[in-house]
Amino acid sequence: MKPQLIRTDLGEELVVLTHREYLALRARAGEEDAEDEMAGLIAAERLRDLDEGRDVVLPEWFCDAAAKGEGSVLRGLRKSRALSQAQVATKAGITQGYYSDVERGAAIPTLDVLDRISAALDLDPQWLRRLERNRVAAA
Template sequence: MKPQIIKTDGGEELVVLTRRAYDALLARAGDEDAEDRATARLAEDHLADEAEGRTATVPHWFVKLVAEHDSPVTAARKHKGLTQAGLCAVLGISQGHLSDIERGRRSLTDEQRRQIASATGVEAAWLVD
């Protein structure tokens, strides 16, 4: 996700983030309340998935990687030890394109999701932001 930057009349730059991104930033800085909010959000998402018949349980180790890297694609790539260039070769896309996907500027196609899952050993369902 790309943050929005707003410049005040006085020239100061303000950064607008989603609550999820803000909590992830605070959690990485050691804020336990932010970690609790992120955990609660994951639990709510999981319960909603179960209520709708979707049961894509994501293991704790992957959730931690996503929290560290802000992107499930980056987390999967790092898990496998791939560079961006290495994953680009698998996907047949440019490094700039992959960077845009990892930063939330572009969405994955279903085919790219399957290719990344196959190349990294994670479940395709985990690669949804």
């Protein structure tokens, strides 16, 4: 989208951007808050696209896990982050055994546990919530 230019009575030019364009500009400049907000905005848009049945571009970690046949997307994600089950479990405040059960689909975690695993893997919690909801629905 081409930015709109507005000239003030004093001859100064102002640029009008959408909020998304403004965030992207700040994120490109390296502002962490803007990067985080932009990542959340993109994730929310992808989830809406999925809900509405549109094709989406999936994150690299998801595609890598699927391509390698890692057994589970969660396992592939953990491996792509170069983390052990014990490291993820410790960060999430759960036991390694329980995390292993979650990873192989033998346990159904609560939303709180899913969110803590998401945080441990540096992942938007909505991705794991959606993956888990789809897994449970398919079972």
